Amino acid sequence: MKKIKINFILNDKKQEMEIPPNISLLDLLRNHLGLTGAKKVCESGECGACTVLINGKAVNSCMVLAPQVNGKRIQTIEGMSSGSSLHPLQKAFVDKGAVQCGFCTPGMLMSLKALYDEKTKVGREEIKRAISGNLCRCTGYQQIIEAADIAFKGRAKSDFTGI
Amino acid sequence: MILPEFDFVTFDTLKETLNLLNRHGDESKLIAGGTDLMIKLKSGEATPKYIVNLSSCEGLNYLKDNNGKISIGPIVTHTELINSSLLNNFAPVLSAAAGVIGSPQIRNQGTIGGNICNASPSADTVPALMVLNSRVKIVSHDEERWASLKDFFLSPHHTILKGNELIAEIEMEKLPEGTLFSFQRVSRRKSMDIAQMSVAVALVMDENKEHVLEARISPGSVTPTPVRIHKAEKILEGEILTDNIIESAAEEVSRRAIDMTDTRWIPEYKKPAIKGLVIRAIKDAMGQRGQMQ
Numbered sequence: 124m125k126k127i128k129i130n131f132i133l134n135d136k137k138q139e140m141e142i143p144p145n146i147s148l149l150d151l152l153r154n155h156l157g158l159t160g161a162k163k164v165c166e167s168g169e170c171g172a173c174t175v176l177i178n179g180k181a182v183n184s185c186m187v188l189a190p191q192v193n194g195k196r197i198q199t200i201e202g203m204s205s206g207s208s209l210h211p212l213q214k215a216f217v218d219k220g221a222v223q224c225g226f227c228t229p230g231m232l233m234s235l236k237a238l239y240d241e242k243t244k245v246g247r248e249e250i251k252r253a254i255s256g257n258l259c260r261c262t263g264y265q266q267i268i269e270a271a272d273i274a275f276k277g278r279a280k281s282d283f284t285g286i
Numbered sequence: 287m288i289l290p291e292f293d294f295v296t297f298d299t300l301k302e303t304l305n306l307l308n309r310h311g312d313e314s315k316l317i318a319g320g321t322d323l324m325i326k327l328k329s330g331e332a333t334p335k336y337i338v339n340l341s342s343c344e345g346l347n348y349l350k351d352n353n354g355k356i357s358i359g360p361i362v363t364h365t366e367l368i369n370s371s372l373l374n375n376f377a378p379v380l381s382a383a384a385g386v387i388g389s390p391q392i393r394n395q396g397t398i399g400g401n402i403c404n405a406s407p408s409a410d411t412v413p414a415l416m417v418l419n420s421r422v423k424i425v426s427h428d429e430e431r432w433a434s435l436k437d438f439f440l441s442p443h444h445t446i447l448k449g450n451e452l453i454a455e456i457e458m459e460k461l462p463e464g465t466l467f468s469f470q471r472v473s474r475r476k477s478m479d480i481a482q483m484s485v486a487v488a489l490v491m492d493e494n495k496e497h498v499l500e501a502r503i504s505p506g507s508v509t510p511t512p513v514r515i516h517k518a519e520k521i522l523e524g525e526i527l528t529d530n531i532i533e534s535a536a537e538e539v540s541r542r543a544i545d546m547t548d549t550r551w552i553p554e555y556k557k558p559a560i561k562g563l564v565i566r567a568i569k570d571a572m573g574q575r576g577q578m579q
Contacts, residue, residue, distance in 0.1 A: 124291040144294035144337070147287070147324065166287050166328060168321055168392055180365070180394040186324045187395065188317060190294040191341060234390065256389020 129193040134202025148187035149173045152199060160200035160229045171257030174230035175199045181237040183256075200229035203236060211274045212239060219270035223261035231257050235271050245275045289327045296339040300425070300454065303343050306336070308427040311449030314338050318361040319395040321388070322404045346399075346454065349373070356418075358456045360399025365390075367398060367411070376460045379467035379486050383414035386471050386481075399453050402435070405443045406480075408507040413486035414469055416504035416512050418458035425454045439511040465490045466571035470563050471506075483507045483560050485539070487567040489522070495575045498522045503535070503567075508543045508560055515539045518564075527572060536564035 127144045130137070133156070142151060152158040152175070161184050162172035168186040175184045176198040203210045209217070212235050222228050231254055238245060238253040250271045259267065295314075297303045307314060313335040317323050326332035340346060346359045349370050356377060358367075367373060367384035374381055387393050387401070387410050401411045402422065412435070420435045424447065438445050447453070471484040484506035490499045501522035503515050518538035525531050540561040 125293050127294050145289040145291055145327075147289070150287070167325055168388070171389065171391060174391055177394075181391050182395045183321075183391045186321050186392075188294070188320050188324065188337070190296075191317070191320065191339065193296070194342070237390075253390060256391045 127190050129190055131192045131194065132196040134198060142189055144188070144190045146189045147185050148175070148189050148192055148197075149184040151189040151192075152184060158199055158201050161233075162226055162229060164226070169258070170227075171230045171234065171254075172227055174233040174257065176233055176237055179237060179240055181234045181253075181256075198233070198236070200232060203232060210236070211277060212236060212271065215270040215274040215277070216267070219266050219273060221263060221266040221270035223259075223263045227257055227259040227261075231259070231267055235274075239275070239278075243278065247272055250275070287328055290330065290333045292334050292337050294337050294339065296342055298342065298344055300343055300345055301427075303338060303340070304425060304427040304450070304452070306338060307450045307452065310336050311451070314449070316340055316403075316452060318397040318400050319363065321392050321396040322400055340399075340452070351460070352457070354460055356458050356460055358398055358458075360402075360453045360456065361397045362399075364393035364396050364398070364401075364411075368393065377414075377418055377458060377467075379417060379469050379488060380411060380414040380458070382467070382469040383410045383484075383486065386410055386469075386473075398456060402438070402456065403445060403447060403453060405439050405445050407442050407510060407512075408480045408482075408484075410471070410481060410484060410506065412512050413484055413504040413506035415456065415458060416514055417467075417486045417488040417502040418461070419502075420456055420458040422453045423455040423457065424451050426451045430454075436512060436514070442510055461488060462490055464495065466574050468567040468571040468574075470567040470570065472559060472563060481507045483556065483563060485560070485563050485567045487564070487571050489568070489571050491575075496526050498525055498527060501535075503539055503564065505539055505543055505560060505564070508556060509546045513542075513546070515542050517542060522568075527568065532565055532568050533561075535568070536561045539564045 126141045128141050130139050152161055161175055164170045164172040166185050168183040173184045174181050177195050216222055234254050234257050250268055315332055315334040316338050318340045340361055346361045348359045349362050350357050364384040364387050368381050401409045415435050421432050424431050466489040468487045471481045473481050486504050488502040492499055501519040503518050518535040521535040540557050
């Protein structure tokens with residue numbers, strides 16, 4: 124089995140690595156890059172706990188073969204805040220108590236970030252659709268949806284006043 | 287999770303890809319989105335010597351109007367099918383079918399070519415493609431052939447595709463303006479579930495939108511390979527769709543599907559369920575008449 128050289132952008136930083144081809148993107152992040160924010164749960168693309176963004180789109184990193192990310196832009200939960208200041212979605216999650224055990228949180232936030240980066244005005248139905256591939260076993264969906272709603276509304280307001 | 291060992295191969299051109307398949311096709315697996323292949327690698331069901339990457343191969347990623355037909359490259363994702371204005375205008379049944387697949391994450395990754403080639407009886411895009419009379423362009427290093435979609439599948443998870451071949455294009459009819467479509471599906475929950483049954487319907491209407499000129503009905507998940515139910519279609523054609531006529535066509539779909547059944551079936555519940563689903567699909571299609579210009 125030949126190792127393979129890949130280049131990609133990870134959270135705005137260039138990465139060049141030589142990797143075995145038979146690993147998932149999730150294993151690449153967790154075991155080779157030490158980024159354990161994306162969680163390993165179902166390993167079959169059903170729970171969404173390993174969600175990351177590839178070229179701005181939410182995907183299950185357990186279902187992506189690592190060599191496929193060559194030339195792509197990857198965003199993970201580790202790149203979501205800027206320094207110590209939280210992303211508005213993260214702040215709303217904290218303020219609204221949208222985190223219970225926390226295991227689904229990185230995946231939920233990445234799915235919502237894809238929507239946040241794509242659209243400005245977003246209703247509750249769209250929020251629900253965006254997280255329809257993310258399971259929360261604490262069943263804290265209501266708080267998660269409310270937190271996202273607040274983050275989106277907050278932005279619509281600040282956009283309106285030009286802040 | 288440990289995956290079997292393989293070499294990962296990427297080419298920029300279709301020619302190089304097909305040359306490799308010519309030499310090593312039988313010990314290779316193609317990858318585009320990978321959402322089906324990853325499951326098979328993890329379970330040990332697939333142990334290829336080579337994984338051939340199609341996602342950066344040129345000439346496979348397009349969705350275009352092609353002289354009255356719609357042509358789609360095999361690595362177009364389900365999300366792209368959902369967002370395509372060409373499909374939303376002329377083949378909304380395909381966008382609707384793509385829209386119920388898996389989850390946003392799976393739809394961002396999974397491709398139309400993969401959905402077809404995996405050949406699952408529950409593939410959501412397939413009934414939609416069947417009512418659009420789709421055909422696929424199959425290419426190898428030295429041959430090009432077209433197959434209608436109905437002839438592409440041999441049995442669940444088996445197709446006519448040989449080891450050295452791949453699907454290079456999916457082509458479908460653009461039905462006349464004013465054609466009514468519906469895609470309906472039953473699953474235990476909305477997201478992350480495979481269809482227990484589905485049905486795609488297309489109704490070409492006369493000028494007054496009263497009589498059905500041509501009907502096309504294709505159920506999914508209830509037959510071993512995709513079919514159109516011509517006997518049921520004939521019941522609708524030439525008619526004004528009353529409740530009685532809709533019901534007898536739906537009855538016929540259910541009866542025909544039961545005849546083709548295999549042991550996975552539980553006819554007691556599926557028989558009325560598929561009938562109900564067909565009624566729902568036809569009525570949903572009819573309901574769009576008011577929204578048209």
